[in-house]
Amino acid sequence: MDDETAPQKGTVTQRAIERIKAMIGEGRLEPGQRLPTERDLAVQLGISRSSMREAIRALTVLGVLEARHGSGIYVTQLEAGDLLETFGVVADLSRGPRLVELLEIRRILESTATALAAARITADQLAEVEKHLAAMNATDDPEEILAHDLAFHREIAVAAGNETMAAILEGLSSRTFRARVWRGYQEEGAFARTRREHAAIHRALAARDPEAARAAAAAHVGEVEEWLRAQLGPQGRSPGPDVPPLT
Amino acid sequence: MDDETAPQKGTVTQRAIERIKAMIGEGRLEPGQRLPTERDLAVQLGISRSSMREAIRALTVLGVLEARHGSGIYVTQLEAGDLLETFGVVADLSRGPRLVELLEIRRILESTATALAAARITADQLAEVEKHLAAMNATDDPEEILAHDLAFHREIAVAAGNETMAAILEGLSSRTFRARVWRGYQEEGAFARTRREHAAIHRALAARDPEAARAAAAAHVGEVEEWLRAQLGPQGRSPGPDVPPLT
DNA sequence: ATCCGCGAGGTGGTCGGACCACTATGCGCC
């Protein structure tokens, strides 16, 4: 009754976003459930369809809603992967010192995840890890190496048993992020070193040795971290060509 | 030249989002810089103002852009706090087993951050920590305790020297998140224990003892984590009163 | 000459309607 008088805080779109978020938070909207149509929702919240669409778009990019053309709007499964997809944006837009900070976080999480994986990994999962390890060593195509490298670490993160952590690590290792950092790193003949480090991680996993796994993973990420730190130190500028701002 | 023919992938809004993100990623749009008007941008990208507004709204909720009514659209400083604000959404919308996973991640990061802080914290920062510790012990108002509790950990995270990690921890400790979990936790007379744990963390910081700090922080978060795990185990339901879905 | 105030222009915010693209459903035809 008392909420009929508009609180008038912020834009109507922002209010609509909060309303829908609240509905989900309170359990009035279950994962996978279909929402009313844009037009109905707009009427229910007393706003125009344009504003409602902006709210839906916002919740869509956040991974909370999913719009299917011609079908309807649905709540996602609200799983870690859905909601943490935006984490990749942070990695992609960060540069300079923040890249080092992101790698530091990845080192902390990746080492812990690898240690957990050493204790929990199943035979099947270990076989999957070995598959990517072999594929990584069997080709010279940087694209393919990168893909299997990502899958290698992803499999380990999943084996650690924490889906959320796996999703965060996935974001911290997004294609564009690694491509940017690794472009220079691997040009310095770091392939061999990378292979040795991956082999060490695999050995620790196969031996079910959490401490060795933690150390190997920390060293693996730490190598890249140190290299990047050194890159930024001397010149203080982020890599890449300086493109003058267009009109 | 070859990009003049529309690639026709996805919705025009999604394409606009990618375009603007790319402009920022390539450095053509600097942090803090003002963008052209919505109307001009729409013309430049060859889409309607409505679609452009949806793209801008999307980038706004991601913390990449900031729209000031009557003034213009600006690129944010792209700092950790700006981009990771959405991380709180994850915490707010997660429930059940995922809450435990989030606490596990917080335990890993918070313990490491506290260890780093023990080695790096300045006298001023330590005084600030003590201020919040004292304020926390001087009141019985749960709201105020929660606020100083958040500030206590935030100050430590900042002292660790990794802004990004501080921002993530901030998201993992968002008001609504903690309020939900702590409501039940603190009702079990955990105030005294919490105060002891905070005191232990402070002692380790004052003694500049990283290992003790790591252990104290891990135990602090671990306590809540274990309690929550126990809550979820027996009944398999998320805590809190079972409110029947409202109409 | 300096300062203050107010008004005009420009900006994002909201609205309503129209049409297009796609999907799903069911009815009728084979």
Place this chain on the structure above:
DNA sequence: GGCGCATAGTGGTCCGACCACCTCGCGGAT
């Protein structure tokens, strides 16, 4: 009974208008 197409309904896009708010410069008062 099964298949295919017409159709209604959905999200996607566009347009034009108006509103609320901020900014800046012009003009007058001091």
